[in-house]
Amino acid sequence: MSNAIKEGRLDPVFFRRDVLEVAPELLGKFLVRKFDNGRFVKHLITEVEAYRGEEDLACHASKGKTPRTSVMYEPGGVLYIYLIYGMYWMMNVVTGPEDHPQAVLIRGIEGYDGPGKLTRHLKIDKTFNNEDLSTSPRIWIEDAGLRPEYTTLPRIGVDYAGEYWKNVPWRYMIRL
Template identity: 40%
Template sequence: MKFSVLERAFYARPTLEVAEDLLGCLLVRELPDGQQLAARIVDLEAYIGEEDSACHASKGRTPRTQVMYGPPGHAYVYLIYGLHHLLNLVTEEAGRPCGVMLRAVQPLHNEEAMRALRQVKGRNLCNGPGKLTAALAVNKDYNQWDMTLGEQLWVAPRSEPLQETIQRGPRIGIDYAEPEDREAPWRFWLAENPWRSLR
C-alpha cells in the first residue's frame, strides 16, 4: 500500500494549528521486513516553546531537547519511567522549540502486526502515548528522525475530510507546570472516537 507524506511546510506553522490539522492523519511505520502499519491519529497534545512550563524546552537547550530546536518535521522520542517511549513531532521554525505529542491512534492497516508487537486485546492496543509507540515499534532509534522522508516512520495526510468533532482541553500529567500552563486547552482529540486516550 502506498502512503503519501506530509511535507516540512505542514509542520513549519504555529503549533496549535499543526496539532488540530494532525487529527485524522495517518501515522505510518514500515518495519524492517517490509510490512507497513498505519494508524489514524485521534488524540494529541501541543507543547509551545521555552515559555511553556510543561514543555521540556522550558529549561532551555540540552542534549535531550536539541532536536526541538532544529528544523520542523523531525521526531522527538524520549523514554519515561524507564519503560515507555513517547513520540513527538517538532513544529514551527528552527530555533523555536515546539512540538506535538501523539497520545492515541486508531489502527487502520495491518492491525494484526500491531497486536503481535503488543500482545494485547481490544482498544488497549494503542489508546495511550506509550502504547502507540509499542504497537508501531517506535523507540529512541527514531529520535531526530526526519518524518518528511517517507521512509520507516512518517505521517500521511488525511484520506478524507474530517467528519468528527474536535474537542480541546487541558493536557495530562503535567502537575509540575505553572497553573496557567496546566489549564491551557492544548490537548486535542476526536470526541466520538473510541480509540482516544482514556486519561
C-alpha cells in the same frame, strides 16, 4: 528518491507552522510505520497534545536547549523521542521554524489509546529521535482526506507546571 517515499506524505511546510495550528490538524491524519520485514501499518491519529516554547513550563524546552531537547529546536518535521518512567517511549512531532522549540505529543492512534501503548505497538524507540518524516523509509504521516471535529482539554500529567500552564486546553481529541 523512490515514489514510495514521496507518495502521500505531508510536506515539511505543513510542520513548520505554529504548534497550535499543526496539533489539531494532525487529528485524522494517517501515521504510517513500515517495519524491517516490509510489512506496514497505518493508523489514524486520534489524540495529541501541544507543547510550545521555552515559556511553556510543561514543555521540556522550558529548561533551555540541552542534549535532550535540542531536536525540538530543529525546523518542524522531525521526531522528538524520549523515555519516560524508565519504560515508555514518547513520540512527538517537532513543529515550527528553526529555534522555536515546539512539539506535538502523539497520545493516541486508532486502536491504541495512550502514548506508551502506541510506541510499543509501532516499535518506536530512541533510534527514531531526530527522524525526518519527509524522508524516512520507516515512518511518516499522510493526509487521509479528513478534517474531523475535535474537543480540547487540559494536558495530562503536567500539574507541576503551575496553574496557567497546566490548564491551557492544548490537548486535542477526535470527537467520538
